[in-house]
Amino acid sequence: MKEKESGTLQTLDRGLSTIELVAQSSEGLTVAAIAKALGVHRAIAYRIVSTLETHAMVTRSPDGRVLLGIGIPAIAGQFMPQFRVLAEAPLRKLASDAAATAFIAVAEGDDCVAMQVEEPPGHLIRVGYRVGSRHALSQGAAGLAILAARPPQRDDPESVRQARADGYSLTQGQLQRGAVGVAVALGRTDNRAGSPEFSIGVVAMEDLDIERAIRCVKETVRCLDGLMRRA
Amino acid sequence: MKEKESGTLQTLDRGLSTIELVAQSSEGLTVAAIAKALGVHRAIAYRIVSTLETHAMVTRSPDGRVLLGIGIPAIAGQFMPQFRVLAEAPLRKLASDAAATAFIAVAEGDDCVAMQVEEPPGHLIRVGYRVGSRHALSQGAAGLAILAARPPQRDDPESVRQARADGYSLTQGQLQRGAVGVAVALGRTDNRAGSPEFSIGVVAMEDLDIERAIRCVKETVRCLDGLMRRA
């Protein structure tokens, strides 16, 4: 049946599974449905839901269905700052290795926002990329990488198709004259709706060693994916 | 000690507390610190963290500290759609009671975005408010209500101070000529960084019964707060 991993707690495991189940349902689940999905007795599901409720991880709609609670976004709001901490070292390494300004960008609506930037040491002239700056997803390597990571659309522009085929996006002068950008999307393929879409990459002047940069960026993606995965 | 609520699961409770602890820490916690905070043996904390890890609720940084994992935002992405479901009925009631277009708006950066709109039944002429439309937080009742709910700032404009003092925001013609808007912020005072900021309100033509609208909006806020709370 279930290969129960050693050293894990059954009750907590079920509780977390419940949160995931509720999250995946679009309109909430009844307690009975949760019990069935978990393969446990209804009474157990009630206790699980009660406990989740006291932590505001779920709420119950007036008709009894279980929905995600306000505690979820409250916790999620802290994810980004912590992700920064985790990403700082690899990003700094990337900047150093590729000798270029390294960044992590995140999709926000139809925009692409620079979330974190590390500049390479020892270069007096460097390409700036301000944290918080936004531009259209369809412009610049960072946004293209994110678009390319999404499932193919009928009306994808050539630049997105290209990036998808290559496994990286490469733009020259799209956001700034004389700047070259390389980026790769970060994150899993199981892109359930709503999970944030990141890309990671570098920008530099035209003297960027592109081959090397691509290698470095991909390496960093592997590294960060590994840090997040560890499942 | 702790008033242990009956019908809740200790193990799950501790696991959720652990998530909250980790979320509140800015740079992650060691397992030992978690154990101490929970008042349990280290071995227990390890088991809890292991279980959370298998669900990607937390990750471990290379130096061993526990950070929020990628599973958190993945789940959080589903919060908004579910919140809509929950809010639909009260919002519809608000539109009907106040005889005006009711909305829920959410802060996104410095913008205010209309998240959900319900129009009153039986009115041929009504003020439209498109879902997804954005404007500055500082403009319009919806945004002002959110700003007023934040801790007071030195440079708050008069409109924000006014709204904070009144307990609601009221604007006339700010976003559209001849339109009147009333809004109240939704949500708790314990506004831990990162939790989304909502406001709820109505817009109508100048013939709006403002007193009545304020009452209806506040009533709806109480209703929704109750739906989310249930802690």
Add this chain to the structure above:
DNA sequence: AACATTATGTGCGATAATAGAGACAGAGGA
């Protein structure tokens, strides 16, 4: 309307999972 049927929520013992403690090996740090 009265009934049948299904769903929801809550006590109560038997059982099995967890708590808790101690011990141990390895990795750094002082």
Add this chain to the structure above:
DNA sequence: TCCTCTGTCTCTATTATCGCACATAATGTT
């Protein structure tokens, strides 16, 4: 070197969990 901290393992008493059964509410059917 010693000391501290981490991560893992084993073991048993405890107690929290499980599943059953009952009470209640909501629904649908004749």
